[in-house]
Amino acid sequence: MTKPEISWNDFEKIDIRVGTIISVNDFEKARNPSYQLEIDFGDLGIKKSSAQITALYSKEDLIGKQILAVVNFPKKQIANFFSECLVLGVYSENKSEVTLLSPGLPVKNGLEVG
Numbered sequence: 001m002t003k004p005e006i007s008w009n010d011f012e013k014i015d016i017r018v019g020t021i022i023s024v025n026d027f028e029k030a031r032n033p034s035y036q037l038e039i040d041f042g043d044l045g046i047k048k049s050s051a052q053i054t055a056l057y058s059k060e061d062l063i064g065k066q067i068l069a070v071v072n073f074p075k076k077q078i079a080n081f082f083s084e085c086l087v088l089g090v091y092s093e094n095k096s097e098v099t100l101l102s103p104g105l106p107v108k109n110g111l112e113v114g
Contacts, residue, residue, distance in 0.1 A: 015072035016088070016113035017041050018103055024059040029079035035059065036081055042110025044071060047084040055097040068101045068113060 019039035027034040033054040040046050049069065053062075070086040077083075089098035 013072075014070055016068055017044060017071050018066055018107050018109060018111045018113070019047070019069055019071075019085075020109050021062045021065050021067060022046065024062045026059075027079075027081065029081070035062070037062070037087065039067065039069065039085065039087070040109050041069075041071060041085075042108060044110050047071060048082065049085045049087050050078050050081055050083045051087045051089075051098070053087075053089065053098050053100060056099060065100070066102050066106060066109075068103070 019041040021037050022040050023038040025036045027036045027050055030050060030052075032052050034050050034052045035054060035057075037049045037051055038046055039049060047069075068088045070088065071084075073086055075082045075084050088101045090101065091098055
C-alpha cells in the first residue's frame, strides 16, 4: 500500500542531506537496540541521531560511512538523548533490520538530495 499523494511543494520542504558518520556509541537507554551517531554535514555542522541499525551494522562498519538524513525535523528526545536528524534507511520485510541509504560514490558532506 502506498501513502497518500503529496505535492511538489510538500517534497521541497524536506531537507535531505549527505553526511559522514564520525562517531558511534551504544545507546543503552533506548527501548530497542540502537546506536547514538554523530554525523558531519559539512557547512551544516555536526548533528546527532539515534538509529536502530544494530542488526546489520557494527560500530566499526559505520565510522566514515556516508549516509542520507532529513536534517530539518525538530529535535526529538529519546530517553536522555536529543536526536537532531533522521537517518534514512530501508526496512526489511518484517521491519527487524534497516539498510542505510547512502550515495553510490563519495560526495561532499552537506550536499542536498533533490
